[in-house]
Amino acid sequence: ITSNYHNITSLKVPIAESESDLELPVSEDEEEEEEEEERLSQVRFHYLNFSVLILTGGFCQFSVISLMSYVSISECYNRCPCLHIDTSHGRGKAWYIFRKTCFSIVEHNYFETFIIFMILMSSGALAFEDIYMEQRRVIKTVLEYADQVFTYVFVVEMLLKWVAYGFKTYFTNAWCWLDFLIVDVSLVSLTANILGYSELGAIKSLRTLRALRPLRALSRFEGMKVVVNALVGAIPSIFNVLLVCLIFWLIFSIMGVNLFAGKFYYCFNETSQEMFQAEAINNKTECLALIDENLTEVRWKNTKINFDNVGMGYLSLLQVATFKGWMDIMYAAVDSREVESQPMYEENLYMYVYFVCFIIFGSFFTLNLFIGVIIDNFNQQKAKIGTDLFMTEEQKKYYNAMKKMGSKKPQKPVPRPEVSVDQWSDLFLRSAVLLSMQDFMLF
CATH class of the missing domain: 1.10.287.70 (Helix Hairpins)
Known part of the structure; x- marks a missing residue:
C-alpha cells in the first residue's frame, strides 16, 4: 500500500523575558491558549492518502483524525488490521480498482453535470402532471417512462456513491440522506406501478413526496447550500x-x-348582507326579538x-x-x-x-x-464557506492555532537602564525642575 505521510512541525522561537520591573499578570484564558499552542506545536500530523482510504470501503471505516497519534505504518496496522490488504493481486486488487473507478466517476464534473440535468428534467416532468392527465394518454405514457428512467439513474448514482464513499461516509452526510429518502420514494412508487398497486391510497400519498426532487439540486449549488444551512442553523x-x-x-x-x-x-341581516345600525338594533335582546318574529334572515353572530x-x-x-x-x-x-x-x-x-x-x-x-x-446565520455560513470549506475539524483547530502563534511577535530584550533608575539621578532631575521654576518666577 502506498501512503504519504506529511509531518508538520512548528519551530519554537525563544522569546526573551522582559526585564521590566512591572510584571503583567497572565489570565487563565491566555494560559490555556499557550498550553493549547504548545500542545499543537509538538503534535505531528500524519494522515493516509486516498490510496489507503480507498481500501477500507466495506471492510473497515475510520477517520483520519484517529490516526494522528501514530508514528509508523506498523502502529496503524496494529490498531486497524483491516488496513493490511494485499492489493497487488486477487480480490483485493479487483476491489481496489473497482472502488477507485467508482470514485473517479462520481467525482467527475461531467457526471455531476449529468445528475443536475436529470434532477431538473425530473422536476420539470412533475410540473406536467395535472387534473387532465387521464385525458392526455400520450403525455401520461411519456411521463411514466421518463419517471422510470429518472428513478433508474438516481438508483445507479446512489449505488456508485455507496461504493465510492462507503456507507459510513454516505449516511453521515445530511444531503446524502435527503437524496437517499427521495430515491427510496421514487423506487417504492415505481415498484407499486409495476405490481399494479398504484391506485392504493398509501401509494398515492407517497407519490406526493416526489415533489421533494427539486431539493436534490440544493446540494449541488453552493449558494443554495449556504441558504439552507443558514435556515437550519438558525x-x-x-x-x-x-x-x-x-x-x-x-x-x-x-x-x-x-x-x-x-x-x-353584532346583529346581521343575511339577506341584504348588511349589519344593523345601533340606532335600529341596540343589543342582543332586540336582535333576538326580530328572530322571534319569524325574520329568519336575522342573525346574532x-x-x-x-x-x-x-x-x-x-x-x-x-x-x-x-x-x-x-x-x-x-x-x-x-x-x-x-x-x-x-x-x-x-x-x-x-x-x-x-x-x-x-x-x-x-x-x-x-x-x-x-x-x-x-x-446573522447566513453571514456566518457564508464566512465559513469562504474560509474553511476544505478543512477538517482538526485542521481548522491547527490552522487557528498557527494563525494565533503567527500574530504574536517575540519580545525584544530591553536592557535595564542604570541611569534613569539611580537615586542620585532622580534627585538631580527634581532639583533641576525646581531651579527652572524659580528661574521663571524671577521674570
Whole structure:
C-alpha cells in the first residue's frame, strides 16, 4: 500500500523575558491558549492518502483524525488490521480498482453535470402532471417512462456513491440522506406501478413526496447550500426569539381578552348582507326579538377573529402582525361597546392606541428578530464557506492555532537602564525642575 505521510512541525522561537520591573499578570484564558499552542506545536500530523482510504470501503471505516497519534505504518496496522490488504493481486486488487473507478466517476464534473440535468428534467416532468392527465394518454405514457428512467439513474448514482464513499461516509452526510429518502420514494412508487398497486391510497400519498426532487439540486449549488444551512442553523436561535415573541404576545392577548371579550358580536341581516345600525338594533335582546318574529334572515353572530379567549387572541394578534386583514379587527375593536351590545361607529376610539402599541412592539420589534437571526446565520455560513470549506475539524483547530502563534511577535530584550533608575539621578532631575521654576518666577 502506498501512503504519504506529511509531518508538520512548528519551530519554537525563544522569546526573551522582559526585564521590566512591572510584571503583567497572565489570565487563565491566555494560559490555556499557550498550553493549547504548545500542545499543537509538538503534535505531528500524519494522515493516509486516498490510496489507503480507498481500501477500507466495506471492510473497515475510520477517520483520519484517529490516526494522528501514530508514528509508523506498523502502529496503524496494529490498531486497524483491516488496513493490511494485499492489493497487488486477487480480490483485493479487483476491489481496489473497482472502488477507485467508482470514485473517479462520481467525482467527475461531467457526471455531476449529468445528475443536475436529470434532477431538473425530473422536476420539470412533475410540473406536467395535472387534473387532465387521464385525458392526455400520450403525455401520461411519456411521463411514466421518463419517471422510470429518472428513478433508474438516481438508483445507479446512489449505488456508485455507496461504493465510492462507503456507507459510513454516505449516511453521515445530511444531503446524502435527503437524496437517499427521495430515491427510496421514487423506487417504492415505481415498484407499486409495476405490481399494479398504484391506485392504493398509501401509494398515492407517497407519490406526493416526489415533489421533494427539486431539493436534490440544493446540494449541488453552493449558494443554495449556504441558504439552507443558514435556515437550519438558525432554528435554535429562532426558538429563543419565538419564546420572546410569545411572551410579548401573551401580554397583549390578555389585555385584548379583558378589553374585547364578547364585544365583537353584532346583529346581521343575511339577506341584504348588511349589519344593523345601533340606532335600529341596540343589543342582543332586540336582535333576538326580530328572530322571534319569524325574520329568519336575522342573525346574532360573532366575528371569526375575536378576543374571546387567549388562544383566539393569539390568532387575532398573528393576523394583525402579518398586516393581512388586520384593519377589520381594529375597526371591530374601535366600534365595540359593551357585551351583547350592537357595535357603534368609533365608539371606543382609545382602542387605536392598543393596536398601535402592538404593531410597534409585537410586529416591528419581535418579528424583525426572526429576520435578524436568519441573516446573522447566513453571514456566518457564508464566512465559513469562504474560509474553511476544505478543512477538517482538526485542521481548522491547527490552522487557528498557527494563525494565533503567527500574530504574536517575540519580545525584544530591553536592557535595564542604570541611569534613569539611580537615586542620585532622580534627585538631580527634581532639583533641576525646581531651579527652572524659580528661574521663571524671577521674570
